[in-house]
Amino acid sequence: xxxxxxxxxTSDKKQALYNxxxxxxxxxxxxxxxxxVDRARRDAQLRYVVIYGAxxxxxxxxxxxxxxSYLRTFALDLKEQLAQALAAFVSSILVGxxxxxxxxSAAPPLRQIVDVLQQVMCAHDAEKLAIxxxxxxxxxxxxxxxSK
Numbered sequence: 001x002x003x004x005x006x007x008x009x010t011s012d013k014k015q016a017l018y019n020x021x022x023x024x025x026x027x028x029x030x031x032x033x034x035x036x037v038d039r040a041r042r043d044a045q046l047r048y049v050v051i052y053g054a055x056x057x058x059x060x061x062x063x064x065x066x067x068x069s070y071l072r073t074f075a076l077d078l079k080e081q082l083a084q085a086l087a088a089f090v091s092s093i094l095v096g097x098x099x100x101x102x103x104x105s106a107a108p109p110l111r112q113i114v115d116v117l118q119q120v121m122c123a124h125d126a127e128k129l130a131i132x133x134x135x136x137x138x139x140x141x142x143x144x145x146x147s148k
Contacts, residue, residue, distance in 0.1 A: 014091050016136045022083035030075045034063055040119040094137050
């Protein structure tokens with residue numbers, strides 16, 4: 001018997017992930033966030049997360065020349081886009097196919113999520129957020145396992 005997961009349930013979980021990441025990212029000072037995103041890009045660590053808009057290389061480079069309302073708008077855009085990108089990527093880890101051939105994708109979901117989050121935050125915060133992500137999706141995992 002196959003468990004049926006309503007689309008609204010998945011949408012609610014994605015929204016919960018976005019809210020979780022947005023709440024965390026809004027606590028990070030803009031300079032620190034720009035530095036971590038820029039460092040991750042230079043080190044080619046953001047290979048899985050493609051961020052458009054405010055987080056593109058051109059916009060990140062211009063951020064230090066902004067001030068006032070332009071800087072506040074940029075900060076909000078950057079934080080929102082990063083939260084959306086992380087929520088989408090982490091959600092794809094949790095709902096995507098589990099059978100992968102390459103060793104990196106075969107890692108448990110918790111390890112994959114921590115690896116992605118560590119690209120833009122410290123290891124401790126990445127681990128705490130990854131555990132929170134699994135709590136959000138816990139009911140889905142139970143239903144999936146019971147259907148097999």
